[in-house]
Amino acid sequence: MLELAARLRAMSREELAGALGLREFDAASVRDQFDLAEALLAPDSLDAAISRLDRPHLAVLAAISAIAGADGAFTDDELTAELDRLEASEVIVDRLGALVDDLSQRLLIVTGDGRRQVPSPVATRLRSRLGDDLPTAAELAASAPPVLAPVDGVDRTILARRGSEAAFATVAATAELVSALGIQPARELAKGGLSLPDSKRLAEATATDLDQVPRLFRRALEAGLVARDGAYWLESDLGGAWALLPAPERWKRLVECWRERIPPALRELVARRSETLSASAFRDDVRWLYPAGGRWLDEGLERLSDEAEALGLVVAGEPLEIARTVVAGDLDRACAEIGAGFPPPVDRVYLQHDLSVVAPGPLEPSIDARLRGFADLEARDLASTYRVSAASVNRGLAAGESAESIRAFLESISLTGVPQPLDYLVHEASHRFGSVRVAAAPESDAPARASIRSDDAQLIGTLEVDQSLSALALRRSGEHRLLSRFAPDVVFWALSDAKYPVAAEDAEGRILRLKRHRLAATPVPATRSDPLADLLDRLASGEGGPATEDAWLARQLEAAARAKETLTVTVRMPGGQTADYLLAPASVANGRLRARDRKADIERTLPLSAIAAVAPAPAE
Structure with a gap:
């Protein structure tokens, strides 16, 4: 331990930070280099460090532990001779210098002043595991077993096409989830997870099974597309920008976040060897390379396999070539390859006399976003269907559209012109818009927070007795006026959902433009104290x-x-x-x-x- 403590003392702050970043240890009680050396040589810390070593590193460390003297010292010649005795593979022999340097960087051996030494606890801990839960030193040093390239006769173009279909479906479902949260936030339960009613609503919006919603939501959360505001989850501003990207770029963002959560060691393995790995043997090959791997390896494998199929990187257990491209980090190339299999976006639709809008393919994101402002999505597929109604047009008018802007937009995207029933609906909805007005109640009406007025006394009476609005607790305050204890925006959207021609106004009677599509600011990570920096400060x-x-x-x-x-x-x-x-x-x-x-x-x-x-x- 003295040599390790001395080595720690001689290292610069930058060197020490880099080395400690590779280790797991309890830093709470560390006051000086001796405490740090003790923490690094504790059994739990050593097991964690050994679990991160691949087979060549373990073989070299096992050889060092075998030849080290009573003081742990060894020479390069002794190490080379021991590896020759073990008949080490060419990979180990050719990389021996780099492997020893890596072990020194991880503070598993101590080098300096022309002397090399392995601390006694390291050698003792490793020797006790060799031949038990780890292979023997000779087995660690042996060459990798041959891996035969699979010859299955499968048409890879068919698999690639199926992968593109799965990736497009995932992107579309994620976009629908983000959009649904922008329209109506989802409540977070105190015990964690989304409430059941919201989960069912999201499952319906995304056309997925209920048990798939948590995974879909997690994918959106990891990509930063949703954010929490109090007890509710909403679409983030990053999610709003993502929704306007082309489908391949949306996929690129999702797959980039997926890749970042794969341990770097596994990325290197896939990028280097996936051309010779069959899907059925992949896990065995990974465990062969990391025989001491523990929880980190299991979690990495789960991440690699669970999401790969949804993102189109794996089909029926068979990894595609694009998977290696993604893991290697060439995301632009992968984006171009996957995008070639996506259905091309369209910018024209068919307007039907039954007030439906049929898109013959996936709409351009900007057109889709504009259309959803005054039409409801009725069916989502490669050919999607939207429905225009008086309530949906009223929603668009409340958000700032006008009858003229809606008609002009429909004419610009229609392949069939604007049918007379649709034109009439837009005109009538525009004419009736604002028949009911919602505003903030004056202080004299406290505890009421919102007031509802209309020139049509009969309409006010209808609102008062409408059972679908009973939750608003409306009370009469004159022939043309109602009051509610809820906020004006809550009252407004309740009336809008009940299909009343409602508009919001300010105290002077000017129309206010409200959008239900609410974005939450992407949270800025809170500044946290860095335990490693605090430790380095204490040592310094x-x-x-x-x-x-x-x-x-x-x-x-x-x-x-x-x-x-x-x-x-x-x-x-x-x-x-x-x-x-x-x-x-x-x-x-x-x-x-x-x-x-x-x-x-x-x-x-x-x-x-x-x-x-x-x-x-x-x-x-």
Whole structure:
């Protein structure tokens, strides 16, 4: 442990940050380099570090553990000879220098001053697992078993086409989920997850099974397309921009987020070897490469397999070539390849006399968004159907459309002109728009928050007795006026859903434009303290100065006493000379060291001020 503590002390802040970032350990009780060395050599920390090593790294570490002397020291020649004895593969031999450097970077071996050493806890922990839950050293060093390329006669163009279909369906379903949350937020339960009514609504909107909604929602959340506002989930501003992108670009965003959650080690494996891996043997090959892999490997494999099929990277368990392209990071190329299999978008529709709008293919995103402003999606598929109604036109008018703008837009996208029934509906809805007005109630009407007025007293009476509006608790306040204790926007959308020609207005009677499609700001991650940075600050605060050097010496001796290690202690003699003693420290107290002299077999007590240096005892 002394060598590791000394190595930690000699590293720069940047080097130490990079090395500690590769390890898992309990940093809460670390005060100095000795505490850090103890934390890094704890069994849990070592198991976590070993689980992240691939087979070549494990083989080299196993060979080092086998040849290390009592003090853990080894030479490059000894390591090379041991690997020759184990008949190590060419991959290990050719990369030996890089593998040793990687182990040093992970603080599993200590290098410096021309000396290489493996800490005793590392060697002991690894040796106890070899041949038990890990392969033997010889098995680790052996060449990889041959993997035959599958010869299945499957037409890969058919698989690629099916993959594109699955990817397009996923993109479309995700877009519908995001749009549905923009129109009506979904409530988050206190125990986590979406409420059942909202889940059913989203399942219907996305045309998916109810049990698929959580996965679909998670995909949108990971891509930042939805955001939480209080107890409700809404479409985020990023989701609003994403919805206007072409379908291949939408897919690219989803697959990019999926790739980021795959451990880098698995990305490298797929990118390097997927051309020779069959789907059925993929998991076995991954576990062969990472024989000590634990939870991180299982989670990575789950992520790799669960979402791959939905994103069109795998079909019926068979990985496609585009999967390797994505994992390798060439997303632009993958986007172009997957987009070639997507149905081409259209910018024209058929307007029917029954007030339906039929799109012969997926609409351009901007046209689809505009059309949904005053029409309801009735059926979503490659050929989608929309329905125009008085209520939907009223919704568009409330959002800022006019009869003229709606007619002009329909004429610009129609392949069949604007049918007379549709033109009449738009005209009548525009004429009736604003027959009912909703505004904020004045303070004199408190506790009422919203007022409803209409010049048609009979219409006011109808609103008062409408059972579908009973939740608003409407009460009469004059022949042409009603009051409600709910906010004006809540009252407005309740009346709109009940298909009344409602408009919002301000205190001066001017029409207000309301949009139900509400976006939540993409949350900015809260600034959190970095535990690693805090640890580095604590370590740096204890460096420099004579007092620090004395404390460092005392900590070295205390650590050796706890570990029952023998040290070479250099002592200053009265004449200015120095003498080396082979001592086994017993305790350090009151500025003095009490230790057993291994050569003279006597107990010595030395003042710490007389000790010039300490070093590990030479190997016997």
